[in-house]
Amino acid sequence: MHMTPDQRKHYDEHGYVVVERALAPADLAPVIHGYEDFIDVQVRRLYQTGALTQLHAGEPFERRLARICEQDVSIYSQIDLMYCRLLGIFEFLRNDRLLDLLEGIIGPEIICSPIQHARAKLPAGLLQNAPQADDSTRAQIHAMVAENVAPWHQDAQVHLEVADPHEIVTVWVPLVDATPENGCLQLIPGVHRQQTVYWSEGFGVSEQRLPPGDVVTLPMRAGDVLLMDKLIPHRSTPNQTDDIRWSLDLRYQRTGTPTGRDDYPVFVARSRARRETEFTDYDQWCRDWERALAAIPLPQRPRRQDGQTEPRRVETLL
Ligand SMILES: O=C(O)CCC(=O)C(=O)O
Secondary structure, three states: OOOOHHHHHHHHHHOEEEEOOOOOHHHHHHHHHHHHHHHHHHHHHHHHHOOOOOOOOOOOHHHHHHHHHOOOOOOHHHOOHHHHOOHHHHHHHOOHHHHHHHHHHHOOEEEEOOOOEEEEEOOOOHHHHOOOOOHHHHHHHHHHHHHOOOOOEOHHHHOOHHHOOEOEEEEEEEOOOEOOOOOOEEEOOOHHHHOEEOOOOOOOOOHHHOOOOOOEEEOEOEOEEEEEEOOOOEEEOOOOOOOOEEEEEEEEEEOOOOOOOOOOOOEEEEEOOOHHHOOOOHHHHHHHHHHHHHHOOHHHOOOOOOOOOOOEEOOOEO
């Protein structure tokens, strides 16, 4: 599906657009089934060792991992896509419907940035449902639930300054319906026009430091896709339901531009000019991530050098 002129105009003016029903269930199914299979294998392994006393096999995709986490959190910590490295995810990163939308913004030469995540946003009340968990598990649950609530930030905060002048599009894809109850995204439109990185790595930006503007809450259905400029401030709110709000957030940009995280695997997702450069080697992708993470674990990646809260103006090069 290509972007309509109205969608493109909305993106330019507001710095984001939600494309409803951009993806079919068949586009998301390999990702969801990949996670279901991954979780099932891990659960059965933990059950064998006695770490889990229940399989929770009857629970649906959006709830099973939450029930598991009440007892053991080790699966949760492997869920992000660079650790899990599912074939379904690798294929999804090159999904034609996604790339068609992106082509409307970036043009036909597109790379997939390594700044990409799968999120299993846990219920805020998970700890209350885990009275039997030991102290260490309870502490981990507490931290995991907290890290799932993204405070106000711009995605430009999480790449190095070298990528500041370049357009980077965040693609946010809910795998289940995202609602105000389970912690959908909120954003402040139009801020991209100020061409300013407002904060550095200072996550947890206070409301007082936000650039002025109305906050838009974005409920989305599974199959909808949000495209968002890297300078748009956004956050997600706590998940007040019993289910997990699963989502992917991916980033794409024009081939040849720095991602600002160039120690990690970047690849050509689409090239109309040089088809042979499109990256299709799943095993190589796995090896590339393995090697990169062994060299620099994600928590130790280089960070921006500018101050925690000083605004930095950027001139976008197109
Ligand atoms: O999915 C979320 O809850 C937060 C996502 C986010 O902040 C991002 O993609 O930058």
